[in-house]
Each structure stands twice: as structure tokens, then as C-alpha cells.
Amino acid sequence: MKRIYVNEKWCLGCHLCEYYCAFANSGAKNMAKALRDITIHPRIRIEEGRDVSFAVSCRHCKEPLCVKSCITGSLKIEDGVITFDRERCVGCYTCILSCPYGAIMPAEGGVIQKCELCVQNAGGSPACVAGCPNKAIVFEERGEL
Amino acid sequence: MAVDFLYPEYEVIRNPQRCIACRVCERQCANEVHSYDEELGVMLSDESKCVCCHRCVALCPTRALKIVKSDHTFKESANWRGDTIAEVYRQAGSGGVLLSSMGNPKDFPVYWDKILINASQVTNPSIDPLREPMETQIYLGKRTADVTRGADGKIAAELPPHLSLKVPVMFGAMSYGSISYNAHESLARAACELGTYYNTGEGGLHQDFYQYGPHTIVQVASGRFGVHKSYLEAGAAIEIKMGQGAKPGIGGHLPGAKITGDVSRTRMIPEGSDAISPAPHHDIYSIEDLRQLVFSLKEATAYQKPVSVKIAAVHNVAAIASGIARSGADIIVIDGFRGGTGAAPTRIRDNVGIPIELALAAVDQRLREEGIRDNVSIVVSGSIRSSADVVKAVALGADAVYIGTAALLALGCHLCRSCQAGRCNWGIATQRPDLVKRLNPDIGYKRLVNLVTAWDHEIKEMMGGMGINSIEALRGNRLMLRGIGLNEKELQILGIKHAGE
Numbered sequence: 001m002k003r004i005y006v007n008e009k010w011c012l013g014c015h016l017c018e019y020y021c022a023f024a025n026s027g028a029k030n031m032a033k034a035l036r037d038i039t040i041h042p043r044i045r046i047e048e049g050r051d052v053s054f055a056v057s058c059r060h061c062k063e064p065l066c067v068k069s070c071i072t073g074s075l076k077i078e079d080g081v082i083t084f085d086r087e088r089c090v091g092c093y094t095c096i097l098s099c100p101y102g103a104i105m106p107a108e109g110g111v112i113q114k115c116e117l118c119v120q121n122a123g124g125s126p127a128c129v130a131g132c133p134n135k136a137i138v139f140e141e142r143g144e145l
Numbered sequence: 146m147a148v149d150f151l152y153p154e155y156e157v158i159r160n161p162q163r164c165i166a167c168r169v170c171e172r173q174c175a176n177e178v179h180s181y182d183e184e185l186g187v188m189l190s191d192e193s194k195c196v197c198c199h200r201c202v203a204l205c206p207t208r209a210l211k212i213v214k215s216d217h218t219f220k221e222s223a224n225w226r227g228d229t230i231a232e233v234y235r236q237a238g239s240g241g242v243l244l245s246s247m248g249n250p251k252d253f254p255v256y257w258d259k260i261l262i263n264a265s266q267v268t269n270p271s272i273d274p275l276r277e278p279m280e281t282q283i284y285l286g287k288r289t290a291d292v293t294r295g296a297d298g299k300i301a302a303e304l305p306p307h308l309s310l311k312v313p314v315m316f317g318a319m320s321y322g323s324i325s326y327n328a329h330e331s332l333a334r335a336a337c338e339l340g341t342y343y344n345t346g347e348g349g350l351h352q353d354f355y356q357y358g359p360h361t362i363v364q365v366a367s368g369r370f371g372v373h374k375s376y377l378e379a380g381a382a383i384e385i386k387m388g389q390g391a392k393p394g395i396g397g398h399l400p401g402a403k404i405t406g407d408v409s410r411t412r413m414i415p416e417g418s419d420a421i422s423p424a425p426h427h428d429i430y431s432i433e434d435l436r437q438l439v440f441s442l443k444e445a446t447a448y449q450k451p452v453s454v455k456i457a458a459v460h461n462v463a464a465i466a467s468g469i470a471r472s473g474a475d476i477i478v479i480d481g482f483r484g485g486t487g488a489a490p491t492r493i494r495d496n497v498g499i500p501i502e503l504a505l506a507a508v509d510q511r512l513r514e515e516g517i518r519d520n521v522s523i524v525v526s527g528s529i530r531s532s533a534d535v536v537k538a539v540a541l542g543a544d545a546v547y548i549g550t551a552a553l554l555a556l557g558c559h560l561c562r563s564c565q566a567g568r569c570n571w572g573i574a575t576q577r578p579d580l581v582k583r584l585n586p587d588i589g590y591k592r593l594v595n596l597v598t599a600w601d602h603e604i605k606e607m608m609g610g611m612g613i614n615s616i617e618a619l620r621g622n623r624l625m626l627r628g629i630g631l632n633e634k635e636l637q638i639l640g641i642k643h644a645g646e
Contacts (some may be wrong), residue, residue, distance in 0.1 A: 019165065031207050032207045035167070037186070134585045
């Protein structure tokens with residue numbers, strides 16, 4: 001299955017992926033209209049150290065702890081993608097506690113948000129990958145994790 | 146400074162309707178033009194630091210930015226123009242030689258743009274390169290006119306060493322040090338994939354790049370940086386650099402700040418020491434001396450590799466080339482005055498040397514008249530900007546061309562001409578690790594391959610139009626060219642007729 005992989009060697013720490021993520025999940029047609037004068041809440045985050053930076057988002061693990069821990073069945077695996085059903089979520093945040101990558105975060109409105117590889121918003125083409133200027137984020141087949 | 150005589154050259158225009166304050170401009174500008182005002186929640190800019198490299202413009206996700214030339218003006222004068230006045234102010238402030246980078250930007254005639262290419266109509270059929278074979282493969286090196294037979298009567302197949310190019314375009318000499326590791330890797334990998342060559346420049350060959358040796362031309366220049374036996378043996382050919390089009394008659398100076406770690410090891414000089422290339426080779430003061438170096442290099446590599454000699458296009462270039470053709474060199478490289486550089490004194494870059502078009506025509510003519518054209522191949526460089534320039538160069542008599550600036554443009558260079566500052570925002574002309582990583586060779590090499598492949602298609606189209614199916618048949622075929630708006634003398638030097646003749 002194709003997953004998002006990150007190559008810190010090429011990550012510039014420009015944070016564009018965060019903005020493309022926020023835009024893709026905003027449902028708006030115009031980026032300026034969607035993101036101007038707001039604080040964004042992207043599902044991908046840049047981690048930065050002194051000389052290194054890289055993007056972190058959901059790994060879509062084969063045996064995901066978040067899905068195991070979900071008490072309502074809101075998180076489930078569909079064709080390898082870990083998806084999230086907003087209607088079922090009760091906002092208990094157990095998934096947030098159990099994700100070892102810190103890739104799930106609380107969302108505005110009480111429930112959680114996570115990367116769904118843009119399957120629900122842009123048709124299976126992750127916006128962070130398309131927007132990365134240096135191919136530091138790639139979407140490719142690499143065998144199972 | 147209390148008084149600043151200079152008003153910034155550019156203005157940063159930010160569209161507030163579009164700016165989402167993502168701060169990518171701020172993070173990506175090594176010149177620190179952009180900043181974020183937390184209090185106001187808006188992006189600010191200090192245009193006095195802007196070099197117009199467009200990094201921020203290219204990465205702005207909402208296209209909120211553009212850079213425009215300031216319309217701030219001095220009182221107009223055709224003699225004392227704004228840039229002339231600014232240079233005087235700058236020198237009065239610094240007391241130093243003005244430095245600049247890349248090619249001569251002055252308004253000298255570009256002869257490529259005054260030459261038109263022929264096409265077939267009715268009486269000689271044009272060729273469709275998509276349906277019929279079309280050859281752009283060429284060989285560089287000595288050509289022998291004599292056919293010799295061995296004792297058994299068979300043709301002796303021993304030829305002098307050649308370079309084989311699938312396309313008559315090579316990547317010109319740019320040293321590791323003047324450009325980054327990633328830029329070099331991109332050029333090397335592209336040359337391999339394209340079946341052509343890139344050139345190390347005089348910075349030596351990084352250990353990691355020995356694997357690309359069969360597609361590498363290794364340079365030996367006046368500083369002899371990084372030259373040793375395995376370096377000479379690693380390359381497919383050896384180039385002796387006598388001069389460079391951007392700065393004929395002077396040497397080079399890579400500041401000590403750029404001589405870090407790998408660059409120092411590759412150049413074989415101590416870290417932090419300035420890399421100074423003398424203006425002349427101190428062992429070459431005549432064609433006879435040059436011949437000695439040519440043959441030392443051939444001897445060192447068992448006569449297995451062609452040796453080329455690179456000179457800047459200067460006034461008596463034809464006579465110099467004639468000497469080089471007799472020196473034992475296999476290839477002559479002529480670099481025109483529009484050729485790029487990582488740093489050159491502005492006055493030299495803008496005022497010394499001659500256009501490559503005239504130099505090429507003069508050299509080809511002279512060598513043919515003297516019957517020694519086949520002794521050498523001619524490679525030209527110094528602003529080959531498109532496939533049309535390549536076709537015109539070949540028709541004027543070149544065997545192949547080097548591209549430098551065009552290759553850097555493919556890698557992202559925006560010709561801001563600030564290489565000498567070492568803060569290249571595109572990761573090309575810098576050694577700062579955080580900037581170097583901005584050029585991912587996986588992307589860079591592909592863009593180079595795309596560029597040259599596209600040119601190759603266009604060259605084939607133009608050749609097909611002329612009814613020529615082999616680039617060998619186009620070489621020196623000046624009847625395929627006509628001048629437009631050129632005077633009698635220019636046409637005579639170029640050896641072409643005027644359009645309509």
C-alpha cells in the first residue's frame with residue numbers, strides 16, 4: 001500500500017506541508033480565503049531541531065494502536081488507510097494517548113483529527129506531498145511497516 | 146550608516162488579500178528580507194536586502210508576492226545612468242573592486258538573434274524526425290583523413306581517443322566549491338543519463354563522484370587544485386583551462402570561507418585558506434609550453450584520453466586556436482564573453498572579451514584555411530541559451546557546445562547574479578548546508594535531463610526542416626544560415642550571407 005514517507009535529508013522546514021494540509025481539509029476553493037487571518041490546525045506537523053527537520057503525520061500502521069484503543073469504532077482501517085468517523089467519535093482522546101507518533105490531535109469542535117491521506121478531501125492524492133518543494137515528503141509503495 | 150547613497154533596487158510587493166502569513170518567505174530567504182510582526186500579525190519586508198532571486202515568490206503558496214524594479218530614479222542622463230552612478234557610490238564607500246557574478250548583462254549585440262536558419266521547400270525534401278532516423282550523436286577528438294593498412298591489408302582501426310556524445314550538448318566547467326555538492330551530483334547524474342559529459346571545473350573531483358568518471362571531463366587549471374593521478378585517470382577527458390569567457394586574462398579567487406570540509410579535501414588545500422588561481426599557468430608562456438602540458442597529461446593517462454584546451458574568446462582568438470590545434474590538443478573549447486562565473490570583477494566581466502559567435506566563425510575559418518580543422522574538435526560556450534543557438538553554433542562550425550548558465554537555470558537559478566555572496570537561496574552557488582539541501586539532486590538531475598532531451602528534439606526538428614539527417618552534415622554548413630540586420634563586416638566575419646541573398 002502507498003504511504004506517506006518523510007526524508008529528513010531533504011526537509012527544509014519550510015512548513016508549507018502544514019498549510020497545504022490545512023487548505024486541503026478546509027473544503028474551501030481558495031487558499032487565501034481559507035487560511036488568511038486564522039491559526040491553522042494541520043494534520044501534519046514539522047518537527048524541528050537544530051540542523052534537522054521533518055514532517056510527522058499518521059503512519060497508517062498495519063497494527064494501529066489507535067484503532068485498537070478506539071472505544072466506539074470510530075477509527076477503522078479501510079483499504080489500509082486508517083479513517084475516522086466523526087459521527088461516532090465521543091472525544092475520549094484514548095487514540096491521542098495511544099499513538100506513539102503523536103499523529104492524532106484534538107480538533108476544533110471536540111473530536112479528533114488525523115491524516116487520512118486526503119482520501120476524503122482530494123481523492124487519494126495527499127496535498128502535503130504535492131506541495132512539498134523538495135520531495136522531502138513522498139507517497140509511495142515501500143512494503144509493509 | 147547615517148547616510149545611504151543608494152535606494153534599494155527592488156521592491157517587494159505583497160498582496161495583503163492573499164498573504165496568509167505562513168512565513169515561508171521568511172524561512173526561505175537567506176538574505177533575511179522578510180520578517181513577521183507578531184503584534185500586527187503581518188509579514189514585513191526589508192527590500193534593501195533583496196537580490197531578486199524569486200525564492201520567496203516561487204514558494205509562496207498563494208502567489209501573494211512579486212518583486213518589481215524600483216521606479217525610484219536619478220535625474221535622467223544617457224551618460225550617467227542610474228547603475229553607473231550607483232557603482233560610483235558603492236566604490237566610494239568601499240574602496241574595493243566591484244564584484245559580480247554570472248554572464249555579462251550589458252546590451253551588446255547577441256549575434257545568435259541576428260542569424261536565421263534555413264528550411265527546405267519543394268526542391269529538396271524536409272525530413273520528419275518522428276518517422277525517419279535522425280542523428281545527433283557526435284564524436285569529439287582528432288579526425289584522421291588518412292586510411293592506413295596493416296601488413297595483412299586490413300584497415301588499421303587505431304584511432305586517436307574520442308569522446309562520444311549522444312547529443313552535442315555538454316555541461317560546462319563549474320567547480321565544486323563555486324557550486325554545491327548537490328548541484329554537482331545533479332550535473333553528473335544527468336550527464337550519465339543523457340550520454341554526454343559534465344566538467345569538474347578546477348575544484349577537483351569529490352570522492353563520491355568518481356563513479357560518474359566515464360561521463361566526467363576533469364579540468365586542470367592554473368591553480369592545479371585537486372589534480373592528482375587518480376583524478377586524471379577518473380575522467381573521460383582532461384581539459385586544460387587557460388581562460389574563462391567571463392573573466393579573460395585573470396585568475397580566480399574562492400574565498401577561504403567557502404573552503405570547508407569536503408571542498409578543502411577535494412581541492413587539496415587547508416580549510417579556510419583562500420583558493421587563488423593565478424591568471425596565467427606559471428609553466429605556460431608559449432604554445433610550446435602548452436604542448437608540454439598537453440603531452441604530460443597524455444603521458445600520465447597512457448594516451449587513452451583526449452585532452453582539450455579551453456580559452457576565452459579574445460581579439461586574436463583565431464591565431465591562438467591555430468597554435469592550440471598544433472599543440473597536440475584534441476579539442477579546443479572557446480568561451481565567449483557572455484559566459485557565466487561564480488564571481489568576477491565587474492569591469493572585466495562587462496568589458497573584456499568578444500562574442501562567441503564571431504570567435505567561433507573566425508576560428509573555424511582559420512583552421513580550415515590552414516588545413517588543420519580536423520586536428521581538433523571545436524566546442525563553444527558562453528551563453529548558449531536554446532536549441533536554436535546550438536544549431537547555429539554547429540552550422541558556424543562547432544562540433545558541440547557547453548551549457549553552464551542554462552543548466553543552472555534548469556536547477557532553479559534565477560540569475561540574480563549574487564553568487565559571490567555565497568547565500569544562494571536555490572542551493573546552487575553556496576556551501577551552507579541548510580541552503581545546499583534545498584537542491585534535491587533527484588529533482589535537479591531530472592530537470593537537466595528534461596532540458597537537454599527537449600533541446601535534442603528541437604535540434605532534430607530544425608535539422609529535419611533543413612533536410613539534414615545527421616548533425617555531422619550540419620557542421621560548418623554556413624549556407625544554412627543568413628544574417629539579419631548585420632553589416633557587411635559582420636557578415637564577412639561570420640561567413641554568412643544576408644537574408645534575401
